[in-house]
Amino acid sequence: MINVVCAVIQDDDGRVMACQRSEHQSHAGKWEFPGGKVETGEDPRDALRREIREELGCEIEVGDRLPEVKHDYGDVAICLIPFVCRLGEGAEPVPHEHAAVRWLEEGDFPSLDWAEADIPIWRHWIGGQ
Numbered sequence: 001m002i003n004v005v006c007a008v009i010q011d012d013d014g015r016v017m018a019c020q021r022s023e024h025q026s027h028a029g030k031w032e033f034p035g036g037k038v039e040t041g042e043d044p045r046d047a048l049r050r051e052i053r054e055e056l057g058c059e060i061e062v063g064d065r066l067p068e069v070k071h072d073y074g075d076v077a078i079c080l081i082p083f084v085c086r087l088g089e090g091a092e093p094v095p096h097e098h099a100a101v102r103w104l105e106e107g108d109f110p111s112l113d114w115a116e117a118d119i120p121i122w123r124h125w126i127g128g129q
């Protein structure tokens, strides 16, 4: 089981950032929350800040942890750990690895083709809003 952290980044209008995996990544074309694998011994929040710097070239403020989702893709099983986040002061995210970035309103979530592990996360998110 691989621990993967992801960021539910909220803006001031309550919209949330979603990223589309690019064609040279696994699960190409699927939408996800930005993040990545936690390295051995790494604090999950530090891992998330590191991944967001790599993927979006910016700083985030990492807040509350949301319920994790365990999902077996067959070739790999992950434990996906989401955190509620905000962009850092003056941050301007630029996708370095993803094919696209979108800011979603509540009604937008069901229309995207999500990575399977992410579906319980956004359902929990919009259920709690």
Ligand SMILES: Nc1nc2c([nH]c(=O)n2[C@@H]2O[C@H](COP(=O)(O)OP(=O)(O)OP(=O)(O)O)[C@@H](O)[C@H]2O)c(=O)[nH]1
Pocket (backbone or CB within 6 Å): 004, 005, 006, 025, 026, 027, 032, 033, 034, 035, 036, 037, 076, 078, 080, 115, 116, 117, 118
């Ligand atoms: N970052 C991220 N990864 C996710 C999410 N949902 C989900 O199933 N994953 C999966 O978790 C795994 C680890 O993510 P990663 O971004 O570090 O993967 P990677 O491209 O470096 O490695 P990989 O291509 O070998 O899988 C991938 O298999 C990815 O598809 C998510 O919301 N965010």
